[in-house]
Amino acid sequence: MLILTKTAGVFFKPSKRKVYEFLRSFNFHPGTLFLHKIVLGIETSCDDTAAAVVDETGNVLGEAIHSQTEVHLKTGGIVPPVAQQLHRENIQRIVQEALSASRISSSDLSAIATTIKPGLALSLGVGLSFSLQLVGQLKKPFIPIHHMEAHALTIRLTNKVEFPFLVLLISGGHCLLALVQGVSDFLLLGKSLDIAPGDMLDKVARRLSLIKHPECSTMSGGKAIEHLAKQGNRFHFDIKPPLHRAKNCDFSFTGLQHVTDKIIMKKEKEEGIEKGQILSSAADIAATVQHTMACHLVKRTHRAILFCKQRDLLPQNNAVLVASGGVASNFYIRKALEILTNATQCTLLCPPPRLCTDNGIMIA
Ligand code: KG4
Numbered sequence: 533m534l535i536l537t538k539t540a541g542v543f544f545k546p547s548k549r550k551v552y553e554f555l556r557s558f559n560f561h562p563g564t565l566f567l568h569k570i571v572l573g574i575e576t577s578c579d580d581t582a583a584a585v586v587d588e589t590g591n592v593l594g595e596a597i598h599s600q601t602e603v604h605l606k607t608g609g610i611v612p613p614v615a616q617q618l619h620r621e622n623i624q625r626i627v628q629e630a631l632s633a634s635r636i637s638s639s640d641l642s643a644i645a646t647t648i649k650p651g652l653a654l655s656l657g658v659g660l661s662f663s664l665q666l667v668g669q670l671k672k673p674f675i676p677i678h679h680m681e682a683h684a685l686t687i688r689l690t691n692k693v694e695f696p697f698l699v700l701l702i703s704g705g706h707c708l709l710a711l712v713q714g715v716s717d718f719l720l721l722g723k724s725l726d727i728a729p730g731d732m733l734d735k736v737a738r739r740l741s742l743i744k745h746p747e748c749s750t751m752s753g754g755k756a757i758e759h760l761a762k763q764g765n766r767f768h769f770d771i772k773p774p775l776h777r778a779k780n781c782d783f784s785f786t787g788l789q790h791v792t793d794k795i796i797m798k799k800e801k802e803e804g805i806e807k808g809q810i811l812s813s814a815a816d817i818a819a820t821v822q823h824t825m826a827c828h829l830v831k832r833t834h835r836a837i838l839f840c841k842q843r844d845l846l847p848q849n850n851a852v853l854v855a856s857g858g859v860a861s862n863f864y865i866r867k868a869l870e871i872l873t874n875a876t877q878c879t880l881l882c883p884p885p886r887l888c889t890d891n892g893i894m895i896a
């Protein structure tokens with residue numbers, strides 16, 4: 533419909549040659565001109581209400597997002613009923629904003645795609661019931677989306693990546709290494725045995741009271757740690773990476789969190805300050821945690837690369853490692869992974885940071 537409106541001026545004086553020239557100048561092919569499928573994607577699995585309109589060639593036509601980070605920072609973590617309420621308050625507006633930005637009317641959509649798992653049940657429920665209502669009203673097909681598959685495949689929007697490739701998904705709720713063999717064909721190689729890396733960073737940031745730090749007060753825990761770590765010395769404390777003897781590709785972050793807690797307690801005593809005040813060594817602690825986490829992620833990913841190459845699951849040269857999820861927007865971790873991929877003749881690809889954290893584009 534929209535394309536018809538845009539081209540209406542051309543059809544006013546119908547000369548076949550001119551019409552074809554005009555269409556070619558826009559890279560349109562007459563046979564497929566009116567067949568562009570347009571999908572609305574809706575994401576509410578955790579603490580972001582997000583929507584986007586994307587066409588079948590990967591063009592982002594419109595996007596909108598409402599982040600709940602500031603609210604959850606104040607309550608010291610995500611409270612599911614609060615997240616649910618905020619999703620309810622914002623979903624209609626966010627979907628409308630994404631549609632308005634795309635200049636697509638809802639009747640021109642080809643389908644509605646929505647995250648159905650994994651995530652917080654109360655948050656997922658808001659997106660799902662909103663989408664199903666819309667699907668019923670508009671009589672459009674519904675596409676259920678697996679949140680982690682969406683994170684894993686986002687890279688195909690920005691880079692030409694052939695299957696198979698290795699993916700490291702690191703976020704606030706998940707940590708996994710998988711071989712991606714097709715759009716929904718994943719071989720799981722390793723996962724976190726306890727909490728996710730983003731969850732660990734959020735807990736450390738909370739314990740360090742970084743919300744009271746003037747430079748970090750509105751940042752997510754992970755972003756605050758990355759920001760502060762730039763001013764710190766990672767050699768100030770010595771923490772061994774977890775699971776360094778385990779002969780698999782699994783991860784663990786609880787131990788790292790506990791060791792860090794102990795360091796913080798010791799420093800509070802030394803500096804004579806109460807829990808809840810900012811330590812003068814907060815930046816050194818942030819740098820040490822970030823570095824230890826990066827070492828752990830790199831070591832486990834190295835094992836996965838060797839495993840896949842030994843079994844010819846990945847090409848020997850130029851195999852691709854994709855890192856995605858909120859924690860993969862961290863540039864220190866990206867740099868560490870790049871050292872690994874250079875040493876193993878692989879290529880590291882990461883979506884731009886705004887596509888690493890939760891968004892509607894990856895769902896659409
Ligand atoms: O993928 P995401 O937006 O939501 C989930 O699916 O969990 O990831 C959010 C997580 C949070 O734990 C946040 O602290 C972390 O990603 N994060 C970061 C950075 N930005 C966000 N962690 C490390 N460095 C960052 N720059």
Ligand code: ZN
Pocket residue numbers: 679683703704857858889890
């Ligand atoms: Zn996510």
